[in-house]
Amino acid sequence: MNTVTRRLFWISLVVLGTVSMVSAHDEGEGDLKVTTLAKSSDAWDDKPLPHYPTGQPEITVLKIIIPEGKKTPLHFHSVINAAVLQKGEVDVHMPDGEMKKLKAGDAFIEVVDKAHWGVNVGKGDAEFLVFYAGEKGEQITQILHGDEQPPINDAREKP
Incomplete structure (x- = not known):
């Protein structure tokens, strides 16, 4: 394998491994147990959250x-x-x-x-x-x- 092909191969493996790990987190598969405690675009008063600021x-x-x-x-x-x-x-x-x-x-x-x-x-x-x-x-x-x-x-x- 030439250098470019080898790099693409390793990058692909890393990306696939990361995607698999993230999917497992989302689904709660594997050894990790992930529970979503809160997820919303609204505050507790059912009103939408403001946009994030644009600074650091x-x-x-x-x-x-x-x-x-x-x-x-x-x-x-x-x-x-x-x-x-x-x-x-x-x-x-x-x-x-x-x-x-x-x-x-x-x-x-x-x-x-x-x-x-x-x-x-x-x-x-x-x-x-x-x-x-x-x-x-x-x-x-x-x-x-x-x-x-x-x-x-x-x-x-x-x-």
Whole structure:
């Protein structure tokens, strides 16, 4: 085999192996067990997520603990994020009265640019693992005070 043919052969093997591995992940075949916890183009309030920004991506992963009986301040996230409640029970509220009840093991896609707060309604600490997909240097969570509302971000509303 000449050099070009040999390279194409090895590249083909790598591509086929990668495709097979990805297919196994999608189907849960082989030794790996893959379970989709959350997958959606909509947030938990059934509204579409905004488009991603066009700058340098930055992923942030946080572990957030809400002590028993406590609540988060009124806040909003300016970036798309998803979370898994690993421990506890939390009710998430929006000022308009909309609410989502969460229990340990629940995965959800968070609302973006919408005011909300969470209350630990269970026994013991509530523990979240949260994944934020934003733009480098962008603030991911902003606390609101009084009647303050998140700014309207027309750039993210465009289809």
